[in-house]
Amino acid sequence: MAHDEFSLIRQWTSRSNGQEGDGLTVGIGDDAAVFSPTPEMEVVACCDAMVETVHFLRETMKPADIGYKAVISNISDIAAMGGIARYALVSIAVSPSYTDEEYRQIYDGIYEACEQYGVRVIGGDTVSSPRSLHLSVTVLGEVEAGRAIRRSQARPGQLVFVTGHVGSSAAGLHLLLAKNEPEAKWLPLVEAHQRPAAQIQAGRLLQASGVCGALNDVSDGLASELWEIAEASDVTIRIAAESIPIREEVLAYARVSRKEPLDWALYGGEDYQLVGTVSEDGLAALSQQFAEKGIPFTVIGRVEGNGKNVLVTRDGQQMTLNKAGFNHFVHVEEKKG
Structure with a gap:
């Protein structure tokens, strides 16, 4: 060259x-x-x-x-x-x-x-x-001016939401690393990893609504982004695993590959969806605006109080959500090993 x-x-x-x-x-x-x-x-x-x-x-x-x-x-x-x-x-x-x-x-x-x-x-x-x-x-x-949405604006009583679906990029990466020619039905997962979309329209709707508290993008994994909000806002967040939006293709591919789709959703990252908090009294109007634009908008939990913690419930059991996601320095150390 x-x-x-x-x-x-x-x-x-x-x-x-x-x-x-x-x-x-x-x-x-x-x-x-x-x-x-x-x-x-x-x-x-x-x-x-x-x-x-x-x-x-x-x-x-x-x-x-x-x-x-x-x-x-x-x-x-x-x-x-x-x-x-x-x-x-x-x-x-x-x-x-x-x-x-x-x-x-x-x-x-x-x-x-x-x-x-x-x-x-x-x-x-x-x-x-x-x-x-x-x-x-x-x-x-x-x-x-003065209206940027920050991670530190979550407050007790607000609801926790995520746009779109999560886990698709990680599923696509798993598929690509298998080094087999993907079947046509899995191509949306490959696209989710290689050609993700940024949620500018969703972000502008949230900014204009006046009811959005904290906001973060899902780059390192949903769990990591929730922890960033909890720590920046000094709040405890509780989410329901069953409410996390995962595409049907991801669920189907997870069954075929014998993987846990929730792990991809929580820890995979690079979905570039938005996760944040919204006041409960503003939810109905905001959900309607998202529906009119064809943007999926899902409530997955609630901000419950102070304390810098993230909890997840699944099948009636509650636990602290592991603070994991993509970490450059952990990755480097693993590579060296």
Whole structure:
């Protein structure tokens, strides 16, 4: 592959040329981008990195999927704040094990995700890596001033909800790691892992409703995100395992593969749904709004009091929910072992 950094940048990001306007004064191609936030809005910023063998494997993710998912994971963070994603910065450490065509496909995936959510790529960086591919994306968004939704806003008496379904991405990963050609009926699970959707529309509905307490996106697993809310808000959360929304395809595949679908739902992660709390008196109107938009919205529990704890009931039994999910540092130590 070519080793001229500036030539590579021009090839991969040419689709960003001429995007100035609508708040963007200076786009890609200069030392830095220049933009103006929309009046009465605040800037929301987030950054996520993807490292080969830590966050993805070439056997389970095509190059375009890698680029697509790197953007979606950031847009999902913007959604969890109730915001709108506007701009992206992309930094990539190129590995000699990838071809020019594969890098073009990675950027195809990046731009596909950006175009779906109205995001413009306005800069980034390109460096070399001796072995693995590293991809880092920063997304800048906006939210109404003073109205970002935070993890720390759960209060006793509120109900706990989740959008969409959880466990699908983990089931898809299990299917891909089996290295067998997936049957057509399981392809939605593969898509859930490789091409997840960010819940911007759901986040905006929640932000506008005025009845949403805390909010988080399901990136590391439902259990992990619930614990983050409980700890940030200093509350005890109780959920019912039977209420957790799991797709029928996941349940069917779990039966075939002799796995526990609840483990995928609680600890798998990368579903990029939203989990949060809502006041009970606002539930009916909010549920109706979600139904009108065709977005699944499921109440799975309640905030019961103070104490930084998460409890789960199943088959009449109650226990503390294991604080687990994807942990980069545990993963690294396991790899070293």
